[in-house]
Amino acid sequence: MNDAKHVLLVDDEEEIVAYxxxxxxxxxxxxxxxxxxxxxxxxxxxxxxxFVFLDLHMKTIDGFTVLxxxxxxxxxxxxxxxxxxxxxxxxxxxxxxxxxxxxxxxxDLSDFKNKIFKYIFEGQGSK
Amino acid sequence: xxKNYTKDLEKxxxxxxxxxxxxxxxRLIVRTIIRNxxxxxxxxxxxxxxxxxxxxxxxxxxxxxxIPVGFTKVNNNNPIIxxxxxxxxxxxxxxxxxxxxxxxxxxxxxxMSRDKNLVEFxxxxxxxxxxxxxxxxxxxxxxxxxxxxxFLGAKDDESSFKPEELGFLTVLASDVVMAIQNAWLFEDLxxxxxxxxxxxxxxxxxxxxxxxxxxxxxxxxxxxxxxxAVEIADNLSGITIPNVExxxxxxxxxxxxHDIGKIGISENLLNKKSALNHKEKRSxxxxxxxxxxxxxxxxxxxxxxxxxxxxxxRYDGKGYPFRxxxxxxxxxxxIISVADAYDAMTTHRPYRKALSNERAIRQIKIxxxxxxxxxxxxxxxxxxxxxxxxxxxxxxxxxxxxxxxLEKPASNAIRLP
Numbered sequence: 001m002n003d004a005k006h007v008l009l010v011d012d013e014e015e016i017v018a019y020x021x022x023x024x025x026x027x028x029x030x031x032x033x034x035x036x037x038x039x040x041x042x043x044x045x046x047x048x049x050x051f052v053f054l055d056l057h058m059k060t061i062d063g064f065t066v067l068x069x070x071x072x073x074x075x076x077x078x079x080x081x082x083x084x085x086x087x088x089x090x091x092x093x094x095x096x097x098x099x100x101x102x103x104x105x106x107x108d109l110s111d112f113k114n115k116i117f118k119y120i121f122e123g124q125g126s127k
Numbered sequence: 128x129x130k131n132y133t134k135d136l137e138k139x140x141x142x143x144x145x146x147x148x149x150x151x152x153x154r155l156i157v158r159t160i161i162r163n164x165x166x167x168x169x170x171x172x173x174x175x176x177x178x179x180x181x182x183x184x185x186x187x188x189x190x191x192x193x194i195p196v197g198f199t200k201v202n203n204n205n206p207i208i209x210x211x212x213x214x215x216x217x218x219x220x221x222x223x224x225x226x227x228x229x230x231x232x233x234x235x236x237x238x239m240s241r242d243k244n245l246v247e248f249x250x251x252x253x254x255x256x257x258x259x260x261x262x263x264x265x266x267x268x269x270x271x272x273x274x275x276x277x278f279l280g281a282k283d284d285e286s287s288f289k290p291e292e293l294g295f296l297t298v299l300a301s302d303v304v305m306a307i308q309n310a311w312l313f314e315d316l317x318x319x320x321x322x323x324x325x326x327x328x329x330x331x332x333x334x335x336x337x338x339x340x341x342x343x344x345x346x347x348x349x350x351x352x353x354x355x356a357v358e359i360a361d362n363l364s365g366i367t368i369p370n371v372e373x374x375x376x377x378x379x380x381x382x383x384x385h386d387i388g389k390i391g392i393s394e395n396l397l398n399k400k401s402a403l404n405h406k407e408k409r410s411x412x413x414x415x416x417x418x419x420x421x422x423x424x425x426x427x428x429x430x431x432x433x434x435x436x437x438x439x440x441r442y443d444g445k446g447y448p449f450r451x452x453x454x455x456x457x458x459x460x461x462i463i464s465v466a467d468a469y470d471a472m473t474t475h476r477p478y479r480k481a482l483s484n485e486r487a488i489r490q491i492k493i494x495x496x497x498x499x500x501x502x503x504x505x506x507x508x509x510x511x512x513x514x515x516x517x518x519x520x521x522x523x524x525x526x527x528x529x530x531x532x533l534e535k536p537a538s539n540a541i542r543l544p
Contacts, residue, residue, distance in 0.1 A: 016198060018191035026257075106182050106200035109258040 005120060006048050009033040010040040011055035037061030046074035051120060056083040067097050153185040156303050161187050164292050167280040168193045174274045206252040211266040211273050223297050225264040227256045228287055263288055265296050267304035274304055335387055348470055349383060355466035356382040362506040378459050381434025385463050388417030400477045412447045415439055434459035438467060441498045461500035465507050484516050
C-alpha cells in the first residue's frame with residue numbers, strides 16, 4: 001500500500017471536482033483535478049496517482065476512452081467511475097474494462113466516504 | 128443591533144407566490160437566506176417523489192465549498208431525515224430545526240446519554256453534519272410530510288445562529304413548503320393537461336387520417352398541406368409574429384386538422400364528379416364549423432380553432448362561412464388557405480384533372496389580394512423560387528395559350544376540397 005494519498009479527479013463540471021477535492025482533503029487525501037479527458041491523460045502520473053475518480057459523460061473524450069487509455073498507461077490504476085445515471089450496460093462495460101466501482105450521482109456522502117476508506121485506506125478492490 | 132426580518136420575509140413571501148417552478152423558487156429562497164444571514168454555503172434538499180429520496184436541488188456558496196446541485200442525496204434512512212420523521216425523536220426534541228451545537232449539548236444530558244440507541248444515533252447525526260459541513264438543518268413540512276430540508280454552513284464570522292435568525296428561517300421554511308406544494312400541484316396539473324392534449328391530438332389525428340381514407344382523391348393531402356403551410360410560415364416577411372414558436376406549432380396542428388369537420392359529410396358527396404346543387408354546397412361549406420365543434424373541448428386549441436374555422440374565408444370577403452375580409456382573417460387561416468388551394472389544384476379531383484405546378488402557382492398569384500392574403504402569397508412564391516418550382520428571375524410563369532382561360536381573374540373561388 002502506497003503511503004502517499006493522492007488521487008486524480010476528472011469531471012467536466014468544475015464545481016464537482018472542486019467539491020470533491022475539498023471533501024477528500026478532510027481525510028488527508030490530496031488531489032489533482034482536471035475538467036476534461038484530454039487533460040486527464042496529459043497529467044496522469046502512474047507513480048503518484050493510484051486512484052482516479054472518473055466522470056463517464058464528458059464533452060470531448062468520454063470516460064470509457066479515458067479509462068482504456070489510463071489502463072494502457074498503468075494496468076494497476078484503480079478507477080472509480082462516477083456516472084450521471086445508473087445504466088446497466090455502462091456499468092457492465094466499465095467493470096469489464098477494469099473499473100473497481102461505479103458510483104451514480106446523486107451520491108450519498110456517507111456511502112461515498114465509506115467507499116473512499118475501503119479502497120484508499122484499506123486497499124480493497126484490487127484486481 | 129437586531130435586524131428586522133419582517134420586511135425581508137414579506138418580500139420573500141410575495142415573490143414566492145409568483146414563482147411556480149419549484150427549482151426557481153428554491154433558488155430564490157437560498158439567495159434570500161445568504162443575503163440576510165451570512166453563511167459560507169447553504170442549500171436545499173428537495174424531496175423527489177419518483178425516487179423517494181432527498182436531492183440537493185439548490186446550492187450556493189464559494190466553489191469548492193458549495194455542494195454541487197444534483198451531486199448528493201439522502202434517503203429516508205439517513206439520520207437527518209430520521210431526526211425529522213421518526214416519531215420516537217419527539218420524546219427528546221422539538222423538531223423545528225436541528226443545530227450542530229445542540230448535539231453536543233445532548234451528549235451531556237443525563238436523560239439522553241442513558242439511551243444507548245440514542246447516543247449511537249446522535250453520533251451518526253454528528254457525522255452527517257461534518258459530511259455536509261453544515262451547522263443547521265431546517266425542515267419544511269407539509270402536514271406530516273417532509274418535503275424539503277434547508278441546510279446552512281457556518282456563518283462567515285463563525286458565530287452561532289441567533290434566535291431571531293432561526294425564527295426567520297423557520298418561518299421562511301414553512302412558507303417555502305406552501306409554495307413548493309403549490310408549485311408541485313401546478314406542475315402536476317400542467318403535466319396532466321399536456322397528457323390530455325396529446326391524447327386528444329392523437330385521437331383527432333387518427334380521425335383526420337380516417338377522413339383521408341374516406342375521400343379517395345385526397346390521399347396525402349393533409350400531410351402536404353402541413354408541409355406547405357410550414358414552408359410558407361418560414362418565409363413570411365413584413366409581418367411580426369409575437370411568439371413564433373407557438374404560432375408555428377399551432378399552424379402545424381391547424382393544418383393537420385383543417386378538414387376534420389368533413390367527418391360528418393357523406394363519402395358520396397366528397398367524391399362527387401358532377402356539379403354540386405345548392406343543398407350539397409351548403410353542406411360542404413359547413414365543414415369548417417363542424418371542425419370547430421369537434422375541437423372545441425380543448426381550450427388550448429384556441430389558435431388552432433382559428434385556422435380550422437376560417438380556412439375557407441377569402442381576402443376579398445367572398446369566402447365562407449363568415450365572409451370575413453382582409454386582416455379580419457387570422458394569419459393561421461390565411462396560410463392554410465393558400466397551402467390548401469395549391470395542393471387541391473395540383474392533385475386530381477373528382478371534378479377535374481390536376482393542374483401543372485406552374486399553372487397552379489399562376490392561379491395563386493392572380494388571386495393575390497383577391498382570394499388570398501398578399502403577404503402569404505409573397506411567402507408562398509418565395510418558397511416556390513427557393514425550391515426551383517418557378518424561376519426566380521421571372522417569378523410569373525410564362526403565359527401559354529392553353530392556360531389563358533384560367534388566368535382571367537376568376538369570379539368564382541377556386542373550388543377547394
